[in-house]
Amino acid sequence: MQxxxxxxxxxxxxxxxxxxxxxxPNRIEVTQAAIEQFIQFRTRNFSDAAxxxxxxxxxxxxxxxxxxxxxxxxxxREAMRLGLAEGDYVIRQRLVQKxxxxxxxxxxxxxxxxxxxxxxxxxxxxxxxxxxxTFTHVFLSADEEPSLASKRDGALALLLELNRNQIPFHxxxxxxxxxxxxxxxxxxxxxxVASHFGEDAAQAIFELPTESAWQGPxxxxxxxxxxxxxxxxxxxxxxxxxxxxxxxxxxxAEKESVARREAAERIxxxxxxxxxxxxxxxxEP
Amino acid sequence: MRVDRWSKGLLGLGxxxxxxxxxxxxxxxxDADYPKNVxxxxxxxxxxxxxxxxSLGNLNLTPADAFRFAQGQELTAHNxxxxxLRRPLDFLVVSDHSExxxxxxxxxxxxxxxxxxxxxxxxxxFVREGNPNQMMGTFTGSMADPEAYPPFPKETQKLIxxxxxxxxxxxxxxxRFTAFIGYEWTAMINGNNLHRVVIYRDGxxxxxxxxxxxxxxxxxxxxxWDALQAVEDQTGAKVMAIAHNGNLSNGMMFPSxxxxxxxxxLAYAETRARWEPIYEVSQVKGDGEAHPTLSPDxxxxxxxxxxxxxxxxxxxxxxxxxxxxYARGALKLGLQYEASLxxxxxxxxxxxxxxxxxxxxxTEEDNFFGKFPESEPGPERFTNAxxxxxxxxxxxxxxxxxxxxxxxxxxxEALFDAMQRKEVYATTGSRMQVRFFGGWGYxxxxxxxxxxxxxxxxxxVPMGGDxxxxxxxxxxxxxxxxxxxxxxxxxxxxxxxxxxxxxxxxLQEKVYDVAWSGARAIDPVTGKLxxxxxxxxxxxxxxxxxxxAPELAVVWQDPTFNPExxxxxxxxxxxxxxxRWTTVDAMYFGVERPDYVPASIQDxxxxxxxxxxx
Numbered sequence: 021m022q023x024x025x026x027x028x029x030x031x032x033x034x035x036x037x038x039x040x041x042x043x044x045p046n047r048i049e050v051t052q053a054a055i056e057q058f059i060q061f062r063t064r065n066f067s068d069a070a071x072x073x074x075x076x077x078x079x080x081x082x083x084x085x086x087x088x089x090x091x092x093x094x095x096x097r098e099a100m101r102l103g104l105a106e107g108d109y110v111i112r113q114r115l116v117q118k119x120x121x122x123x124x125x126x127x128x129x130x131x132x133x134x135x136x137x138x139x140x141x142x143x144x145x146x147x148x149x150x151x152x153x154t155f156t157h158v159f160l161s162a163d164e165e166p167s168l169a170s171k172r173d174g175a176l177a178l179l180l181e182l183n184r185n186q187i188p189f190h191x192x193x194x195x196x197x198x199x200x201x202x203x204x205x206x207x208x209x210x211x212x213v214a215s216h217f218g219e220d221a222a223q224a225i226f227e228l229p230t231e232s233a234w235q236g237p238x239x240x241x242x243x244x245x246x247x248x249x250x251x252x253x254x255x256x257x258x259x260x261x262x263x264x265x266x267x268x269x270x271x272x273a274e275k276e277s278v279a280r281r282e283a284a285e286r287i288x289x290x291x292x293x294x295x296x297x298x299x300x301x302x303x304e305p
Numbered sequence: 306m307r308v309d310r311w312s313k314g315l316l317g318l319g320x321x322x323x324x325x326x327x328x329x330x331x332x333x334x335x336d337a338d339y340p341k342n343v344x345x346x347x348x349x350x351x352x353x354x355x356x357x358x359x360s361l362g363n364l365n366l367t368p369a370d371a372f373r374f375a376q377g378q379e380l381t382a383h384n385x386x387x388x389x390l391r392r393p394l395d396f397l398v399v400s401d402h403s404e405x406x407x408x409x410x411x412x413x414x415x416x417x418x419x420x421x422x423x424x425x426x427x428x429x430x431f432v433r434e435g436n437p438n439q440m441m442g443t444f445t446g447s448m449a450d451p452e453a454y455p456p457f458p459k460e461t462q463k464l465i466x467x468x469x470x471x472x473x474x475x476x477x478x479x480x481r482f483t484a485f486i487g488y489e490w491t492a493m494i495n496g497n498n499l500h501r502v503v504i505y506r507d508g509x510x511x512x513x514x515x516x517x518x519x520x521x522x523x524x525x526x527x528x529x530w531d532a533l534q535a536v537e538d539q540t541g542a543k544v545m546a547i548a549h550n551g552n553l554s555n556g557m558m559f560p561s562x563x564x565x566x567x568x569x570x571l572a573y574a575e576t577r578a579r580w581e582p583i584y585e586v587s588q589v590k591g592d593g594e595a596h597p598t599l600s601p602d603x604x605x606x607x608x609x610x611x612x613x614x615x616x617x618x619x620x621x622x623x624x625x626x627x628x629x630x631y632a633r634g635a636l637k638l639g640l641q642y643e644a645s646l647x648x649x650x651x652x653x654x655x656x657x658x659x660x661x662x663x664x665x666x667x668t669e670e671d672n673f674f675g676k677f678p679e680s681e682p683g684p685e686r687f688t689n690a691x692x693x694x695x696x697x698x699x700x701x702x703x704x705x706x707x708x709x710x711x712x713x714x715x716x717x718e719a720l721f722d723a724m725q726r727k728e729v730y731a732t733t734g735s736r737m738q739v740r741f742f743g744g745w746g747y748x749x750x751x752x753x754x755x756x757x758x759x760x761x762x763x764x765x766v767p768m769g770g771d772x773x774x775x776x777x778x779x780x781x782x783x784x785x786x787x788x789x790x791x792x793x794x795x796x797x798x799x800x801x802x803x804x805x806x807x808x809x810x811x812l813q814e815k816v817y818d819v820a821w822s823g824a825r826a827i828d829p830v831t832g833k834l835x836x837x838x839x840x841x842x843x844x845x846x847x848x849x850x851x852x853x854a855p856e857l858a859v860v861w862q863d864p865t866f867n868p869e870x871x872x873x874x875x876x877x878x879x880x881x882x883x884x885r886w887t888t889v890d891a892m893y894f895g896v897e898r899p900d901y902v903p904a905s906i907q908d909x910x911x912x913x914x915x916x917x918x919x
Contacts, residue, residue, distance in 0.1 A: 092433060095433070095434065096433045099433070099434065099435040102435075104435030105435060108435070108437070111432075111435070111437055113364075114413060114432075114437065117364060117413060117414075118413070118414075118415075121413075121414050146378070158755070159755060190337075192755070193754075193755040193756035193758070193759070194755070194756060195755060196755045197753065197754075197755055198752060198753060198754060198755050198757055198786070198858065199755065200738070200788035200855065200856040201738060201788060201791065202341065202342065203341060203755070203758075204341060215392075215791040215792050216791050265475045265476075266373075266476075269369055269373075269475075
């Protein structure tokens with residue numbers, strides 16, 4: 021039955037009995053534009069060549085293209101008529117995502133230098149690079165005998181010896197006991213040092229001056245440490261040039277997020293939202 | 306004397322597959338330039354660019370989001386929660402499935418480079434017919450039948466792939482954070498898992514030149530290895546493949562025959578060993594180190610086993626499959642192949658990773674964001690099953706794990722080279738620090754000295770290395786030094802697992818407890834060390850570090866060493882019990898924990914083995 025109807029439309033076309041469009045759900049309009057778009061999708065070519073292509077086809081080929089188009093359109097409408105899109109959560113999500121994505125159309129993609137600088141100063145806290153230290157240590161374990169008091173005396177004596185003999189940074193492991201974690205801490209921030217040594221010891225290490233001499237002893241949760249602190253990099257905010265890719269990505273993401281939210285709000289604004297009373301009650305704080 | 310031992314050690318290295326790629330020469334531990342830092346990362350993570358992730362609801366989170374999250378920034382998960390790592394990762398591989406990489410997302414936003422392909426046109430047909438589920442089925446459909454479900458043309462794949470490589474380069478900060486370029490080859494045969502993640506040592510300039518290899522082209526690992534050879538030959542990029550989920554391969558991961566049923570050959574063994582130096586032993590779909598059927602004497606072998614069937618759920622598990630699936634079984638089989646073929650095809654170092662599909666790499670029991678968006682935190686994840694209730698119960702998911710890499714610096718080159726030489730270990734989610742060395746003359750007290758690493762490296766080999774031809778009458782000695790995750794749980798014990806090929810041709814194994822916390826002693830009758838106990842409060846989902854030890858260190862000698870027998874040794878380090886993520890969820894959401902998962906678990910680390918060759 022359908023194919024007779026299609027044949028009828030085609031016949032009407034070919035014999036030039038074309039009527040202007042009307043809002044008729046049972047009317048499939050075969051326009052030049054629709055055929056060209058159909059050809060573009062089917063031939064994977066989105067250039068203007070589609071119209072030339074149609075013109076260059078044999079009548080039989082053109083008939084096949086038009087039949088395909090019409091069949092597809094009819095089946096699509098049948099699917100919609102049968103409500104196949106209803107209750108299909110995947111289709112629903114896809115459609116929502118398309119509308120959501122439409123909200124990002126026209127959003128600026130390329131920030132100016134000024135815009136990046138503004139973003140950086142607004143979000144300075146999250147881009148700030150924390151203070152970092154570079155040090156090594158000679159470790160005296162608290163598990164060993166003797167008592168902590170004589171341990172401290174022993175540590176001070178060792179400190180004197182390290183400095184008298186001008187023991188360099190890289191020879192730290194000639195002395196003391198094995199430490200559970202690192203020998204050298206190179207450009208490490210406070211929270212890493214604190215997780216290995218404990219808060220108090222980490223704070224104390226950060227407060228030490230940078231000098232070639234050994235310092236301490238500093239007490240951690242593990243024992244005593246003689247510190248050789250080589251560098252202390254102050255907390256700083258990188259400049260735009262250093263983090264341009266990350267800033268740009270963040271700028272775009274935020275632009276898109278704002279655009280999508282505004283678009284969604286515009287769409288929602290067209291609707292009255294009516295809640296069942298018990299739901300309204302349930303969402304009140 | 307030391308030179309004599311060391312040259313024998315180098316000879317040992319030379320016998321291994323490492324020498325085939327000439328990498329043994331790149332790393333010389335004799336001077337003090339050995340790795341002093343361990344780096345933690347995830348080598349297996351998916352974003353919305355993966356077809357299955359997208360179709361199961363990961364619509365919004367991209368590779369850039371993955372890299373940002375890994376470096377410590379906050380993300381909004383699909384369930385609406387803000388999520389952040391307590392400690393950033395040191396490196397990440399975003400390894401999306403190469404089959405229709407980026408395809409479903411791009412199709413959904415009408416990207417013409419996808420909608421214009423044969424696949425894109427077919428998907429439009431499905432959607433117009435009101436059948437989008439059929440479109441979602443083309444991911445696996447195209448692997449089984451690429452005639453019926455056409456893959457993207459290589460030019461399209463290359464375009465999409467270029468974007469992936471450039472994004473990784475954007476986030477790569479040598480010395481601070483390493484963003485690797487990678488993808489997953491999603492091979493399955495009859496529902497049996499053969500997946501590999503491919504990682505590049507290089508950046509976009511080389512990596513983008515060739516599109517990834519897909520299982521739409523072939524599901525035979527030999528074809529993957531050929532494709533990797535082609536990448537090296539044509540672009541100069543260096544790559545490796547890391548397999549995972551042997552536990553879902555129904556015996557095909559470490560097989561006794563090739564995909565087309567032929568016996569393994571020397572060429573197969575050489576090729577496999579050359580391209581697959583490490584194996585992902587633990588991840589969200591189960592832990593694959595050991596199994597109680599294979600290791601009935603190992604009371605810790607039943608950890609998060611997924612041993613019911615294969616990845617397609619098409620065939621049930623049978624006992625004969627297990628030794629071809631679990632790492633310990635495979636390592637033992639490898640010794641047998643080395644004896645018969647001359648090269649060990651299963652000579653793999655061990656790492657762990659997550660296989661998260663929601664872009665969020667989490668492994669901690671109290672910060673676990675599941676695999677797909679349906680298993681992000683929420684009371685439903687106790688009752689629903691994976692993939693819209695088609696696969697396994699989500700309560701069985703494992704909050705695992707990390708790859709730990711001993712490297713000289715945090716760069717692509719240093720980390721990749723460390724993986725190549727297997728100086729890596731697996732953790733099932735926490736950041737234990739584990740050192741493991743094997744040598745011939747280590748003194749008992751070497752671990753007491755601050756400079757023990759000079760001796761350890763100078764007098765032997767680290768994890769992943771080879772020992773051979775020791776001094777007459779001497780058994781090898783092993784150093785294990787383990788420290789707990791600084792923010793985590795104390796350690797229960799250190800074990801060394803030995804596997805060997807006995808003189809009578811049989812494969813044997815034994816697990817030794819070599820160091821432990823507290824005043825426990827090995828029971829002379831059972832040979833077992835008593836359990837460490839538990840401080841877990843299930844109702845509150847807490848534990849306390851009042852048991853266990855913050856660090857354990859020991860030098861151990863093999864008491865049953867036979868210099869004629871090939872063997873491997875690896876260290877397994879166990880933490881004290883902590884609440885499993887399902888216990889944390891039960892407390893947080895006020896729901897009852899399913900009875901088929903335990904209330905608490907002991908997270909662990911597995912080092913890469915050290916192999917002994919007579």
